[in-house]
Amino acid sequence: MKLLIFAGPPSAGKTAVVRQILRQLAGESFIAFLKIDVVRAFEDEELKKEFEIPTRKVYSGDVCPDHTGILVLRDAIAWAEDLGAGILIVESAGLCLRCTPYTTQSLGIVVLSAVGGTNSPLKMTPMIALADIAVVTKVDLISQAEKEVFRERVREVAPRVDIIETNAVHGTGLRYLLKAIRNMPEILCADDIVLKGMPPLAVCTICAGKKEIGWQHHFGILKTLDGADDLYRGE
Amino acid sequence: MEHFAITTITILPGRAKDGRSESFKEIALRAGDMISIVGPTGSGKTAFINDIEVFASGDTVTGRTVLVNGEVPPDEMVRDPAKKPIALITQNTKCLADLTVLEFLEMHVKARRIADNSRMAETIRLANEFTGEKIAGTMRMTSLSGGQTRSLLIADAITVSSAPIILLDEVESGGIFKENVISSLKKNNKAVIFVTHDPVLALLSDRRIVMRNGAVEKILEPNGCETKILGQISGMDRVLSDMRERIRAGELLTDNGGPVP
Numbered sequence A: 001m002k003l004l005i006f007a008g009p010p011s012a013g014k015t016a017v018v019r020q021i022l023r024q025l026a027g028e029s030f031i032a033f034l035k036i037d038v039v040r041a042f043e044d045e046e047l048k049k050e051f052e053i054p055t056r057k058v059y060s061g062d063v064c065p066d067h068t069g070i071l072v073l074r075d076a077i078a079w080a081e082d083l084g085a086g087i088l089i090v091e092s093a094g095l096c097l098r099c100t101p102y103t104t105q106s107l108g109i110v111v112l113s114a115v116g117g118t119n120s121p122l123k124m125t126p127m128i129a130l131a132d133i134a135v136v137t138k139v140d141l142i143s144q145a146e147k148e149v150f151r152e153r154v155r156e157v158a159p160r161v162d163i164i165e166t167n168a169v170h171g172t173g174l175r176y177l178l179k180a181i182r183n184m185p186e187i188l189c190a191d192d193i194v195l196k197g198m199p200p201l202a203v204c205t206i207c208a209g210k211k212e213i214g215w216q217h218h219f220g221i222l223k224t225l226d227g228a229d230d231l232y233r234g235e
Numbered sequence B: 001m002e003h004f005a006i007t008t009i010t011i012l013p014g015r016a017k018d019g020r021s022e023s024f025k026e027i028a029l030r031a032g033d034m035i036s037i038v039g040p041t042g043s044g045k046t047a048f049i050n051d052i053e054v055f056a057s058g059d060t061v062t063g064r065t066v067l068v069n070g071e072v073p074p075d076e077m078v079r080d081p082a083k084k085p086i087a088l089i090t091q092n093t094k095c096l097a098d099l100t101v102l103e104f105l106e107m108h109v110k111a112r113r114i115a116d117n118s119r120m121a122e123t124i125r126l127a128n129e130f131t132g133e134k135i136a137g138t139m140r141m142t143s144l145s146g147g148q149t150r151s152l153l154i155a156d157a158i159t160v161s162s163a164p165i166i167l168l169d170e171v172e173s174g175g176i177f178k179e180n181v182i183s184s185l186k187k188n189n190k191a192v193i194f195v196t197h198d199p200v201l202a203l204l205s206d207r208r209i210v211m212r213n214g215a216v217e218k219i220l221e222p223n224g225c226e227t228k229i230l231g232q233i234s235g236m237d238r239v240l241s242d243m244r245e246r247i248r249a250g251e252l253l254t255d256n257g258g259p260v261p
């Protein structure tokens, strides 16, 4: 089975790209889909109805959605393999710009909207730098100049990432993505899959739901306004 | 494309929405050609020019194939927007960044690593030939009207992108001197395909593709037989746009053309 991991900010067009993949590859592969989101997601129902494929969703609630994705990924692979799927597509919530959901033995795809402005890639460095492919959507809405500058900005952040521009609603330009999916290797050993990036050290009591403002009220890795370095305060 | 001269773009047939094959053999596009695309809503006009923009290779909904100089174009030409020989401008194409006209053009000139500093002023000058609402370098892109924006983007495609092939999807609108756009594209020897609902524009092309149900139904080559009609409707068009301007200016349109005393 092949594993595709989609990341990208909310409304970037992740599902629109997934739809195009399903449209093009459903005939040749049996595809399963998992959506991870914070409180609400509709992709699982929509895609199940539209393409008659097995789908699931997980809500991360109070936990970082990328962490949730990583926690449930091993189960999800077993679920899809049991169904006999040839491809498992995981769509992240894309809210955490610090964590990355990409793993070994998979294709990591970041979806970025060109409408987000030419500087937006600079703000999502980890999400882009560790991806194998950057799909830039909504290029139908922007000027040629911005298209070119957007590509340069992505390059600045990730010199080697494969960049694919698309109007995801029409599916233009996605042939290179489909080619990459057709040519990628299958999972060799699911138990050996690990995260590609270093998870951030951001574990603090805000993560755990304590609401007070000010580091004085919290434990873990903390920050002060004047202190340049992170500060660790044990319980 | 300095290192790769494009002589011909060839469009090979695909299939209609009902799966039937298109009946044309091939459509060839060369520098200086003007092709218009007409047809009812939903008939596949936009899909046709999208095929050209992405150099379709049987992998779009229409199944068409687009060749450059008779061959499948190199990946780089298809993928890198700065190397693509095609500029597509639609009604939705905009500059989103909050920049002045001059900053916007500077950004593009810089991205292209063009050293020639006169290029920005040249683009603004050309854009002003296309629109009656004067564009200045100090205006903000986000405050330009639809007509001004499209005029500037077409001028940018000619002078900054230097794209040899220009695709226009229903860009006609109030505030654009369409004859000036067409004659400038001709003068610059561009290959142009435009989707249009405008009778004057449709008749200004050398060839007219008629779309229906997702397929090319007909390719008309008027060969001058529409010249007389073109003269007439251009006249009518001028009368109409003149009236449009006067209505905009707040006049009452009386019989003798003058304002009501």
Ligand SMILES: Nc1nc2c(ncn2[C@@H]2O[C@H](COP(=O)(O)OP(=O)(O)OP(=O)(O)O)[C@@H](O)[C@H]2O)c(=O)[nH]1
Binding pocket: A008, A009, A010, A011, A012, A013, A014, A015, A016, A017, A093, A094, A111, A137, A138, A139, A140, A141, A166, A167, A168, A169
């Ligand atoms: N014009 C245009 N619209 C697009 C494009 N890609 C996506 N959209 C639209 O953008 C909106 C959001 O797209 P989605 O695919 O739902 O985005 P998403 O990343 O899955 O969003 P979440 O899962 O909610 O984070 C939808 O209305 C899409 O139709 C594109 O290339 N061009």
Ligand SMILES: Nc1ncnc2c1ncn2[C@@H]1O[C@H](COP(=O)(O)OP(=O)(O)OP(=O)(O)O)[C@@H](O)[C@H]1O
Binding pocket: B015, B016, B017, B018, B039, B040, B041, B042, B043, B044, B045, B046, B047, B048, B061, B062, B063, B211, B213, B214, B215
């Ligand atoms: N040959 C085809 N086979 C299947 N679907 C097609 C084909 N051609 C076009 N379509 C689809 O039909 C829809 C309408 O096509 P398109 O947007 O190109 O129409 P249009 O002529 O540009 O309409 P409008 O005048 O409203 O802009 C689109 O979703 C497009 O993908």
Ligand SMILES: [Mg+2]
Binding pocket: A014, A015, A016, A043, A091
């Ligand atoms: Mg989604």
Ligand SMILES: [Mg+2]
Binding pocket: B045, B046, B047, B169
């Ligand atoms: Mg259209």
Ligand SMILES: [Zn+2]
Binding pocket: A064, A065, A066, A067, A096, A097, A098, A099
């Ligand atoms: Zn996180």
Ligand SMILES: [Zn+2]
Binding pocket: A202, A203, A204, A205, A206, A207, A208
């Ligand atoms: Zn925290």
